[in-house]
Amino acid sequence: xxxxxxxxxxxxxxxxxxxxxxxxxxxxxxxxxxxxxxxxxxxxxxxxxxxxxxxxxxxxxxxxxxxxxxxxxxxxxxx
Ligand SMILES: [Zn+2]
Numbered sequence: 834x835x836x837x838x839x840x841x842x843x844x845x846x847x848x849x850x851x852x853x854x855x856x857x858x859x860x861x862x863x864x865x866x867x868x869x870x871x872x873x874x875x876x877x878x879x880x881x882x883x884x885x886x887x888x889x890x891x892x893x894x895x896x897x898x899x900x901x902x903x904x905x906x907x908x909x910x911x912x
Contacts, residue, residue, distance in 0.1 A: 840860075
């Protein structure tokens with residue numbers, strides 16, 4: 834059966850595929866009858882290398898950066 838007008842919005846259907854479907858291209862898309870336009874092909878992923886760790890500062894004194902910077906909670910022994 835061929836439809837003369839869109840079953841949803843009643844606009845005249847021009848293309849044969851729309852007449853066979855009974856929906857215009859916009860309404861077919863709205864009702865999920867027609868797959869939406871495919872997205873352009875994704876570009877191949879390029880794996881990024883991790884940045885190299887920063888080289889130690891030549892002026893730094895040994896052991897200068899050893900202490901962890903965290904909040905020191907007092908203990909019974911430290912009071
Ligand atoms: Zn329509």
